Amino acid sequence: MTTSGELVGADPAEVLRRVFGYDAFRGEQRAIIEQVTGGGDALVLMPTGGGKSLCYQIPAIARRGVGVVISPLIALMHDQVDALTTLGVRAGYLNSTQDFGERRVVEAEFLAGELDLLYLAPEALGSPNTMSLLARGDIGLFAIDEAHCVAQWGHDFRPDYLNLSVLHERWPDVPRIALTATATTATRDEIATRLELRDAPRFVASFDRPNIQYRIVPKVDPKAQLLDLLRGEHAGDAGIVYCLSRASVERTAEMLVANGIDALPYHAGLDAATRSTNQRRFLREDGLVMVATIAFGMGIDKPDVRFVAHLDLPKSVEGYYQETGRAGRDGQPSTAWLAYGLQDVVQQRKLIDTSDADRSRRRVLAAHLDAMLALCETVQCRRVQLLDYFGERIAPCGNCDTCLTPPESWDGTIAAQKLLSTVLRLDRERGQRFGAGQCVDILLGRKTEKVVQHHHDELSVFGVGADLTEPEWRTVIRQLLAQGLLAVEGDYGTLALTDASADVLSRRREVMLRKDPPRPSRRSRSAGP
Ligand code: ADP
Ligand code: ZN
Numbered sequence: 001m002t003t004s005g006e007l008v009g010a011d012p013a014e015v016l017r018r019v020f021g022y023d024a025f026r027g028e029q030r031a032i033i034e035q036v037t038g039g040g041d042a043l044v045l046m047p048t049g050g051g052k053s054l055c056y057q058i059p060a061i062a063r064r065g066v067g068v069v070i071s072p073l074i075a076l077m078h079d080q081v082d083a084l085t086t087l088g089v090r091a092g093y094l095n096s097t098q099d100f101g102e103r104r105v106v107e108a109e110f111l112a113g114e115l116d117l118l119y120l121a122p123e124a125l126g127s128p129n130t131m132s133l134l135a136r137g138d139i140g141l142f143a144i145d146e147a148h149c150v151a152q153w154g155h156d157f158r159p160d161y162l163n164l165s166v167l168h169e170r171w172p173d174v175p176r177i178a179l180t181a182t183a184t185t186a187t188r189d190e191i192a193t194r195l196e197l198r199d200a201p202r203f204v205a206s207f208d209r210p211n212i213q214y215r216i217v218p219k220v221d222p223k224a225q226l227l228d229l230l231r232g233e234h235a236g237d238a239g240i241v242y243c244l245s246r247a248s249v250e251r252t253a254e255m256l257v258a259n260g261i262d263a264l265p266y267h268a269g270l271d272a273a274t275r276s277t278n279q280r281r282f283l284r285e286d287g288l289v290m291v292a293t294i295a296f297g298m299g300i301d302k303p304d305v306r307f308v309a310h311l312d313l314p315k316s317v318e319g320y321y322q323e324t325g326r327a328g329r330d331g332q333p334s335t336a337w338l339a340y341g342l343q344d345v346v347q348q349r350k351l352i353d354t355s356d357a358d359r360s361r362r363r364v365l366a367a368h369l370d371a372m373l374a375l376c377e378t379v380q381c382r383r384v385q386l387l388d389y390f391g392e393r394i395a396p397c398g399n400c401d402t403c404l405t406p407p408e409s410w411d412g413t414i415a416a417q418k419l420l421s422t423v424l425r426l427d428r429e430r431g432q433r434f435g436a437g438q439c440v441d442i443l444l445g446r447k448t449e450k451v452v453q454h455h456h457d458e459l460s461v462f463g464v465g466a467d468l469t470e471p472e473w474r475t476v477i478r479q480l481l482a483q484g485l486l487a488v489e490g491d492y493g494t495l496a497l498t499d500a501s502a503d504v505l506s507r508r509r510e511v512m513l514r515k516d517p518p519r520p521s522r523r524s525r526s527a528g529p
């Protein structure tokens with residue numbers, strides 16, 4: 001059937017049934033839809049898969065005029081519009097990928113009021129042509145999808161989103177609904193402020209995804225650890241493996257294929273045709289593993305993704321939660337697995353230090369990283385800590401690694417003092433800074449070439465750390481970094497003291513550390529290139 005305007009003024013439940021074929025609303029969908037259909041604004045916070053699209057699609061159909069949807073997902077507009085058209089909804093989009101002729105058709109439909117929904121990229125609002133087009137049409141509502149992109153505090157800020165303040169100024173009487181699947185309390189407030197939605201009612205769904213099992217493990221031998229996960233628990237399952245760089249995406253995908261796993265790469269450096277083929281295959285075929293940078297995933301609706309694995313430390317808890325939320329949309333048990341190590345911390349700090357962002361942006365990035373590290377090193381329930389970040393309190397979940405095998409903690413005060421005084425002595429007595437490797441060699445009393453060359457075997461701390469092994473020292477360093485008791489700086493990742501280090505050195509502060517679980521089996525060690 002086609003809507004051709006006949007559902008204007010219809011009851012939302014009727015639209016739900018007749019157009020979308022569903023019997024009942026989910027969660028707060030009805031309240032949201034009534035609010036917007038009645039001409040009010042709304043701020044909607046719902047996890048991925050929660051059913052946000054209907055919250056603006058139904059009001060757009062039921063209200064007079066065209067619903068204008070602002071979405072950053074240009075690559076998906078075509079699919080979204082196709083899906084709506086199949087249902088008989090009159091939808092179109094305008095973006096930079098279209099030629100003049102295609103645009104003309106959509107513009108004419110918009111002006112004639114022959115559309116229920118028009119999808120636009122945010123940059124379009126910076127174009128005088130688009131603005132004058134909008135001014136000549138009859139607009140029923142504005143929907144701002146992925147609204148967290150407007151927040152500078154958020155993890156996914158897009159400058160084009162700042163254009164959106166123009167909507168309220170130019171069309172004060174048109175209702176606006178802003179939606180996002182990821183917003184901490186700070187990001188929510190910033191969205192409300194920037195979009196002039198401070199007085200709009202907020203509809204906040206629970207962000208809990210109880211079917212996803214959260215696990216964060218120390219990175220020891222990432223290749224073998226990943227193969228263990230895929231073969232041991234997820235043989236034949238569809239899943240996503242996130243890597244930080246394009247190069248590691250390529251390497252990891254090749255490694256998996258060499259080990260007989262159906263894996264495809266996805267990153268922004270691949271040509272558009274390869275990207276869209278790989279994405280399509282992942283969506284349509286069973287049991288494929290997508291190895292990707294975070295360029296992949298936004299707007300991907302595949303219900304049976306059984307695992308999301310991170311081989312590198314995500315930059316923020318918000319990003320991490322959104323990425324892992326792509327697992328288990330069908331409600332079936334799924335795994336969110338992350339391996340992280342000292343090198344990740346060093347690398348991420350370096351990325352922040354050397355980025356060309358201004359100082360305040362760098363502070364935001366550093367705060368995001370600290371929260372991510374705190375999640376990795378926590379001894380409490382991962383889900384309690386994750387949801388706390390989104391302002392939600394729950395009881396320990398029983399379905400995360402720390403609930404299932406509570407980590408042991410140990411008093412690491414003396415170890416911390418040994419390490420910190422090594423850093424202090426190098427700095428004070430020698431005016432030198434070194435990375436983790438050299439500090440560990442000094443503590444272990446190793447007369448390496450570099451130790452001898454710098455006369456570090458003459459330091460009083462030389463050899464005082466022989467009670468711990470090298471991996472144990474790296475764990476200590478990683479956790480001190482996560483707790484802000486130690487810092488890494490510069491291109492070479494040299495270690496430096498922080499303001500808080502003094503409290504440990506002067507015994508005013510105890511340091512509790514998390515004991516790493518036993519190392520994983522070596523059985524797949526030799527696998528792969
Ligand atoms: P989001 O945008 O929040 O990630 P979607 O709008 O894509 O989520 O919805 C996720 C899935 O749930 C879609 O397949 C959608 O058709 C389905 N869905 C949404 N609302 C309902 C409902 N009331 N009843 C049944 N299915 C629904
Ligand atoms: Zn838990």
